[in-house]
Amino acid sequence: MKNTYPKHEKLKSKTTIDLLFSEGKSVSKYPLRLVYVPLENSDAGLKFGVSVSKKYFKKAVDRNYFKRVLRECYRLNKHLLTENMAQPYAMMFFYQTKERLSFPEIQEKTVQLFQKFAETTKVVNP
Structure with a gap:
């Protein structure tokens, strides 16, 4: 699998973002948090966005x-998400x-967070 972050994976839809904040579930690994919601459109694949608070x-x-x-952490570790996803x-x-954590610290927390996400979605979607 290529480690890329192509345009079609970027979360840009205002309706999808609103759906994330209204109905999304979250997984945390301090100081990172991942909010997710399953998509109905089966050919959509993974849509991903980032945010840092003002x-x-x-x-x-x-x-x-x-x-x-x-x-960058997402790009390098997205295989942890995509190999375990049953739906988009x-x-x-x-x-x-x-x-102000360093890149290796954020990288380590990202891996832990993605693994935690994979575990929670396996339980929800056997």
Whole structure:
């Protein structure tokens, strides 16, 4: 599998994002949180977005840095999500702390979070 983050995987639909916040379930591994909702459209595949709160990082430069780090962690570890998915999902990835973790620390937490997601969806979808 290629480690890419193509345009068709990016979460851009306002209705899907609203659905995530209204009906989505979440999995956390401090300081990361993954909110997800299954998609009805079976050919949609995985839709993924990232977010960093303005509450914790006032400067756009800092928010953009952590968004780049989150997208890179997703890109490198998305095989953990896709190999265990029985249906397509829309997901939003949040960084929720003032702490400035290094890339290897965020990478490690991302792997743990994706494994936790895979375990929870296996239970829901046997």
